Structure formats: structure tokens, C-alpha cells
Amino acid sequence: MKKIEIELREKTYPIFIGAGILRNFDKIIDASFKNERIAVAADKRVVKLHRQKLLPLINMKKRKAEVFLFDASEKNKNLAGISKIYSFLQERNYGRDSLIVSAGGGITGDTAAFAASTYMRGIKYVNIPTTLLSAVDSSIGGKTGVNFNGIKNFIGTFYHPEFVIIDTEFFATLPADEIICGLGELVKTAFLAGGKFYNSLYNSIEEIAGGNFKGIENIIYDAVSFKAGVVASDEKEKGLRKILNLGHTFSHAVEKESGFAVKHGQAVIFGIVAALSLSKNMALVTARDYASKLEFIGKIKKKIKVPLISPEILYDAMLSDKKNRSGRIKFVLPGMPGNAVIDAEADKKQVLKAIVTAYNYFK
Ligand SMILES: NC(=O)c1ccc[n+]([C@@H]2O[C@H](COP(=O)([O-])OP(=O)(O)OC[C@H]3O[C@@H](n4cnc5c(N)ncnc54)[C@H](O)[C@@H]3O)[C@@H](O)[C@H]2O)c1
Numbered sequence: 001m002k003k004i005e006i007e008l009r010e011k012t013y014p015i016f017i018g019a020g021i022l023r024n025f026d027k028i029i030d031a032s033f034k035n036e037r038i039a040v041a042a043d044k045r046v047v048k049l050h051r052q053k054l055l056p057l058i059n060m061k062k063r064k065a066e067v068f069l070f071d072a073s074e075k076n077k078n079l080a081g082i083s084k085i086y087s088f089l090q091e092r093n094y095g096r097d098s099l100i101v102s103a104g105g106g107i108t109g110d111t112a113a114f115a116a117s118t119y120m121r122g123i124k125y126v127n128i129p130t131t132l133l134s135a136v137d138s139s140i141g142g143k144t145g146v147n148f149n150g151i152k153n154f155i156g157t158f159y160h161p162e163f164v165i166i167d168t169e170f171f172a173t174l175p176a177d178e179i180i181c182g183l184g185e186l187v188k189t190a191f192l193a194g195g196k197f198y199n200s201l202y203n204s205i206e207e208i209a210g211g212n213f214k215g216i217e218n219i220i221y222d223a224v225s226f227k228a229g230v231v232a233s234d235e236k237e238k239g240l241r242k243i244l245n246l247g248h249t250f251s252h253a254v255e256k257e258s259g260f261a262v263k264h265g266q267a268v269i270f271g272i273v274a275a276l277s278l279s280k281n282m283a284l285v286t287a288r289d290y291a292s293k294l295e296f297i298g299k300i301k302k303k304i305k306v307p308l309i310s311p312e313i314l315y316d317a318m319l320s321d322k323k324n325r326s327g328r329i330k331f332v333l334p335g336m337p338g339n340a341v342i343d344a345e346a347d348k349k350q351v352l353k354a355i356v357t358a359y360n361y362f363k
Contacts, residue, residue, distance in 0.1 A: 002221050006140070006228045008160060008235055015140065015164040015228075017220050022128065022167040025056045032162060036099040036124060038065035039089060041112035043072040043104025046130050049173045054103060057128070065101065066092060072107040074260040078146050079155065085115040099124040099162070105131035105178075106138035106264070110153070113144035117159035125161045130170040132182025132208075132216075133265045136189070136223040139164045141231040141244075151320065152252050158236060166220060171213050179209060180303045181265025187297060188246050188272060189223045191334055197222045202296055209300050242342040246332045247271030250355070253317035257309045270306045272334070273297060274358040278346055279333040281353065289336065294361065304362050311355040315348060 001018035016028070029038075040057050047054060047069060058065050068088045070076070089098065100123060102112035109127050116125035129139040145156020171179075183205060190201040200222070204215060227244065234241035250271030254262050262270075273294070280290040318329050329351070331344045346354075 002217060004221065004224055004228055006160070007232050008142075011160060013160060013163050015166065015224055017135075017166045017168070017217055017224070019168045019217070021165060022053060022169075023056055025165070026060045026062075028163070028165070029060060030062065033099060033124070036097050037094055038063065038099045038101060039068060039092075039094060040065045041068045041070055041085060041100055041102045041104075041108060041115070043108045043130065044069045045072065046104050046108075046170070050130070050170060053167075053169065057101060057103065070104065070108050070111065072104055074107065074147060074152075074255075077107050077111050078148065081111050082115050082118075082146060085112065086119055089115075089119055094119075094123075096120045096123060099126060101126045101128060103128040103130060104134075105129065106134040109134055109138055110143070110145050110156075113159055113161065114146055114156055117144055117157040122159070125159065127161045127164045129164065129166055131174060131178055132171055133178070133185055135166045135168075135171075135220055136182060137185040137227065139166070140224055140227045141241075142235070150256060152255060166224075168213060168216055168220070171216065172211075174211075176209075176211070176303065177263065177266065179211060180269075180300060181263050183209060183300060184265030184268035184272075186219065186223055188244075188268060189226055190296070191272065191293060192243055192246060192340055193222075193226045194336075197226065202299075205296075205299050209303060239342070243332055243340040246334060246340055247273075247275050249318055249321055249329060249331050250274040250314070250358070252321055253314040254306060254309065256317050257313055258307055262306055266304050266306065269297060269300075269304050270358055270362065273361050274354045275331060275333050277357040278331065278344075278350060278354040279335065279341075281350055282333070282344070282346065284333055284335045284341055284344075286336075293334070301362055306359070306362060308359065311352040314355055315351055318351070 001021050004015045100116040102109045127139045129135040142158045142160040144159050145153040148154035190198045247268045251267035254267040279285045333341045333344045335341050
């Protein structure tokens with residue numbers, strides 16, 4: 001088992017990574033919490049696929065947890081979904097000494113964490129991510145939230161868990177397109193981090209895409225360590241942390257305008273290609289670097305499906321992105337590794353051209 005400490009101003013908490021480590025859940029809980037009542041917010045599909053694996057969460061020796069089953073989809077990641085969790089807890093008299101454990105992907109985690117951060121002004125929270133995407137990205141960094149009026153993650157808080165348990169055995173049942181989603185965020189990290197991580201993902205991306213998770217612990221360890229470092233230096237996303245939104249201005253527009261038919265991680269890969277193209281046209285990356293990054297994504301590009309949406313429509317959706325200031329679209333654009341450009345602005349013509357280039361690339 002590997003362990004990473006996330007060191008923040010207000011608290012430090014561990015992330016455990018390993019195959020089968022959920023079996024020790026009882027011990028970890030007993031060591032950290034004496035009296036807390038526990039509610040597990042679990043993705044229905046994960047419960048169905050991993051009932052045996054989840055039993056240590058529910059039937060602990062000293063206490064039993066009650067299970068709230070969550071139907072994980074972007075359409076349920078909203079205030080109505082939050083209300084259901086509040087009601088579940090209130091009807092069972094969960095008080096301030098309670099703990100919510102989420103077991104599921106990023107949708108379950110973001111929703112349960114938001115509920116934990118607001119129920120009775122905040123109760124404790126533990127995250128057990130079960131998708132590759134949630135393991136390497138959404139479970140790290142304390143962003144919680146739900147969609148509002150069709151805008152992704154519009155309502156939310158910054159709230160950190162007591163710990164995160166990444167049990168890589170969950171990944172065995174991930175559908176191929178969910179693996180690609182996780183790879184979307186990993187490619188983003190590789191482009192930002194460069195160096196050793198870039199090379200190791202470059203060398204293993206096809207195997208992971210094919211469902212071979214040998215060595216995934218090291219990949220996760222490096223990706224989480226990178227994100228942890230960025231988050232620790234800028235907890236509330238005032239500066240450096242914005243680099244983690246590489247490709248996301250485009251991807252949020254694609255998700256929204258496809259009615260969330262395109263999944264987050266897949267939209268991120270499309271968004272990274274559009275951002276790369278914009279970077280090249282603004283001379284932020286060299287032609288050589290541009291070509292080598294496209295070659296990297298080329299290893300999985302056949303698995304990315306983004307329906308054709310008019311670039312004008314995507315542009316209008318980007319204008320309504322919550323990260324914009326004074327009506328201007330702000331992009332995070334790839335520079336040379338370790339040098340992403342934040343708060344970049346581009347004129348409309350360049351943005352439309354970048355979208356067309358991305359569509360042509362994935363054709
Ligand atoms: N908080 C953050 O910092 C942050 C960062 C990135 C993404 N996000 C959010 O995360 C969400 C996407 O997360 P996601 O991709 O994990 O989505 P998800 O939670 O919808 O999971 C994807 C699908 O996989 C299923 N699933 C989960 N675990 C499984 C398993 N082990 N085996 C088989 N199927 C399984 C789910 O039921 C779902 O159908 C988006 O809403 C995005 O906005 C948040």
C-alpha cells in the first residue's frame with residue numbers, strides 16, 4: 001500500500017493507494033473515529049458489481065453503517081440529489097457527530113462531499129473513489145459541487161475529506177469508455193507535469209486503455225502527488241491551481257451542449273486538443289511539441305467520440321462558463337511542460353478555428 005499526505009493550511013490528511021486495501025477499512029476507521037455514526041453514499045452500480053467488496057464498509061465489527069443508494073448521473077448531480085441525502089440523514093437522526101463515506105465515481109463523490117460539507121454546517125467525510133477518473137482527479141483537492149440550471153458544478157464548496165482510499169481492484173469492472181475518461185485527466189496531468197510522469201504514461205497508456213492495470217498504482221501515486229502539490233500551494237484556486245483546468249473550458253461546453261452525452265474525461269481530451277491548437281496558433285508551444293503531444297493522444301484517439309456540435313454554439317456556451325471574468329473567456333493553454341498559461345484570452349476566430357481543428361483530429 002502506498003500513502004500520500006495532503007498537507008493543507010488547516011489540515012493534513014492521507015490518501016491510501018493499493019489493490020484490495022478496502023479490506024482494512026474497519027481498522028482505518030477505528031483508528032480515526034471513535035463514536036461517529038456512518039452513512040455510506042454508494043453508487044448503485046458499484047453496489048451491484050462489488051457487493052462483497054463493500055461489505056467491510058457496512059458491517060464493521062463495532063458499528064454498522066446505513067447505505068444511501070445513489071443513481072450516479074449528471075442529471076442527478078443537482079440540488080434535488082443533495083436534498084435526498086439530507087432527508088436520508090435527517091430521517092435517521094444523523095447528528096453533527098456523523099461521517100459520510102462515498103463509494104463511487106466523481107459524480108457520487110462530488111455530490112456526497114457537498115452534502116457532507118453543508119449538512120448541519122459540515123460533518124466528516126471519507127472518499128472511496130471507484131473510477132480511474134475519480135481516483136486520479138476528483139477525489140483530490142477538496143472541490144465539491146453539483147450542477148445548477150444545466151451549468152456544471154455551479155454550486156459547491158471547498159471541503160476536504162478525512163482520508164481517501166483508492167482501492168485499485170474496483171477498476172476491473174470499468175467499461176472501456178470510463179477508462180478513457182480517467183486517461184483524459186491523466187493525459188492532462190502528464191502534459192502539465194512533463195518529465196518522468198509524461199514518459200511513464202506515454203509508455204503505458206495503450207495497456208491501461210485496454211484494461212490492463214498492471215503498474216497502475218505507480219501511475220496513480222505520481223498523478224495524485226502532482227495534484228496534491230498544486231492544491232497545497234493554492235487551495236482556493238486563486239492562481240497556480242487553475243492549470244488543472246487545462247482543456248476544461250472547451251470540455252465543459254461540449255458536455256453541456258451534448259446534454260451530458262459526452263462524458264467529462266472524454267470531453268477533456270477533446271478540450272486538450274482544442275487548447276493545444278490554440279496554443280500553437282498563439283506560438284505558446286513549438287510545432288514540434290504540438291506534434292509530439294498530438295502523437296501521444298493519437299494512441300487513444302480512436303476511442304474518443306464527440307458528436308459534431310456547431311463551433312458557434314460551443315463558443316456561446318464557453319461565454320457562460322463560471323470561470324469567466326467580465327464577460328471574457330479565460331483559457332488554460334498548454335505551454336512547454338510545467339509552463340501552462342492561465343487566464344489566456346483569444347479572439348473568437350482563433351477559438352472557432354481551434355474547435356474545428358479538434359474535430360478534424362478526431363475524425
Ligand atoms: N471535484 C473535482 O475536483 C472534480 C474533478 C474532475 C471531475 N469531477 C467531476 O467528476 C464527475 C465524473 O466522474 P466519473 O467519471 O468518475 O463519473 P461517474 O461517477 O458518473 O462514474 C462513471 C460511471 O462509472 C460507473 N462506475 C463507477 N465505478 C465503477 C466501477 N468500479 N465499475 C464499473 N462502473 C463503475 C458509474 O456508475 C457511472 O456510470 C463529473 O461530474 C466531473 O464534473 C470533479
